[in-house]
Amino acid sequence: EIVMTQSPATLSVSPGERATLSCRASQSVSSNLAWYQQKPGQAPRLLIYGASTRATGIPARFSGSGSGTEFTLTISSLQSEDFAVYYCQQYNNWTFGQGTKVEIK
Amino acid sequence: EVQLVESGGGLVQPGRSLRLSCAASGFTFDDYAMHWVRQAPGKGLEWVSGISWNSGSIGYADSVKGRFTISRDNAKNSLYLQMNSLRAEDTALYYCAKGDQDSSGPFDYWGQGTLVTVSS
Numbered sequence: 001e002i003v004m005t006q007s008p009a010t011l012s013v014s015p016g017e018r019a020t021l022s023c024r025a026s027q028s029v030s031s032n033l034a035w036y037q038q039k040p041g042q043a044p045r046l047l048i049y050g051a052s053t054r055a056t057g058i059p060a061r062f063s064g065s066g067s068g069t070e071f072t073l074t075i076s077s078l079q080s081e082d083f084a085v086y087y088c089q090q091y092n093n094w095t096f097g098q099g100t101k102v103e104i105k
Numbered sequence: 106e107v108q109l110v111e112s113g114g115g116l117v118q119p120g121r122s123l124r125l126s127c128a129a130s131g132f133t134f135d136d137y138a139m140h141w142v143r144q145a146p147g148k149g150l151e152w153v154s155g156i157s158w159n160s161g162s163i164g165y166a167d168s169v170k171g172r173f174t175i176s177r178d179n180a181k182n183s184l185y186l187q188m189n190s191l192r193a194e195d196t197a198l199y200y201c202a203k204g205d206q207d208s209s210g211p212f213d214y215w216g217q218g219t220l221v222t223v224s225s
Contacts, residue, residue, distance in 0.1 A: 001167065034211035036150075043200060043215035044142075044150065055213060087150055091211050093164065094140070094152040 002026055002090050006097035012105040013078050021100045023071040023088035032091045035064055035073045038099075039084045047086075048073065078102070107131040107214045109201045114219030117191055125219055127184040127201030132214075135159075135179035138204030140212060141186050143197035143221075153199070154186065157208040169195075191223045 003026040013019045023033070031051040036044040046055040048064035051071055061076040075082055083104055088097040113125040127139070140155040154165045154175040163175055174187040184201055198220050202212035 032209065036212075038150075043217055044212075045215075046211055046213045049211040049213075089150075089152075089211065091205075091209055094155060096150040096152060099149045 002029060002093060002095050004088055004090055004095055004097035006086075006088055006100050008100060009098070010101045010103060012103050014105045015080060016077050017105075019075040019078055019082075019102055021073040021075075021086055021088075021102070023066075023073070023097050025069045025071075025090055028068045029090040029092050031067050033064075033066070033071050034089045034091060035062075036087045036089065037082075037084045038087065044087065049091075075102075107203065109203065109214060109216035111199060111201050111216045111219035114199065114221045116222045116224065118225050119192060119223055121191055122187070122189045123191060123221060125186040125188065125199055125201075125221070127216060129182045129184065129201075129203070132203070134182040136206055138162075138206075138208050138210065139177060139184045140202045140204050141175065141184075142200045142202050142212070142215075143195075144200070144218075145194075145197045148197075151197075155204060155208075156184070158206070162208045188221070191221075193223050195221060196223045197221060 005024045007022045033051045035048040038044040052064045085099045108130045110128045141153040156175045172190045176185045198218040200218045201216040203214040
């Protein structure tokens with residue numbers, strides 16, 4: 001099983017600042033990597049797939065990068081609606097990371 | 106508009122069975138893989154099982170292998186999860202998620218989930 005490890009567990013950021021979230025795979029997943037956002041009481045929402053392609057309707061302030069085993073999700077200027085939990089997922093066999101909570105500083 | 110509506114959750118005793126359903130609409134159901142993902146209270150996401158468009162490829166997480174069975178009825182635009190020998194650690198919100206036309210792909214739409222509670 002491919003293990004996905006996200007860091008940090010919690011990220012405290014002020015509105016308007018940049019947030020950088022990391023995700024590491026225990027073995028190469030090529031670019032088969034997605035990022036999801038989940039707000040309290042809501043289902044997850046697909047943000048990024050193919051490591052760097054934004055899903056339909058996702059604002060340009062969200063960007064993804066990386067390949068192989070190291071991946072990054074960057075939110076360029078945090079808006080109030082961006083405070084949430086973010087999960088990475090490799091979709092060779094679909095395991096998720098444990099999540100990074102982005103909270104207001 | 107894509108809609109996924111789960112049903113069938115509830116309170117069940119350990120060792121008993123439960124069958125979840127997911128009704129899909131707004132897309133050509135038999136073109137896409139489908140998945141079940143669960144989330145225990147206060148915890149992260151765990152992929153449970155997935156099935157290809159024609160049921161030819163099926164996978165399970167190790168934690169449910171041998172106890173859960175995924176299936177689909179393309180004529181009814183429906184996905185199912187038969188859960189047997191339930192354990193307390195199966196307690197979670199179970200989401201139905203739409204996969205890709207390729208059996209390997211991200212999940213672009215999710216339902217709102219159905220809650221399964223395993224307790225005596």
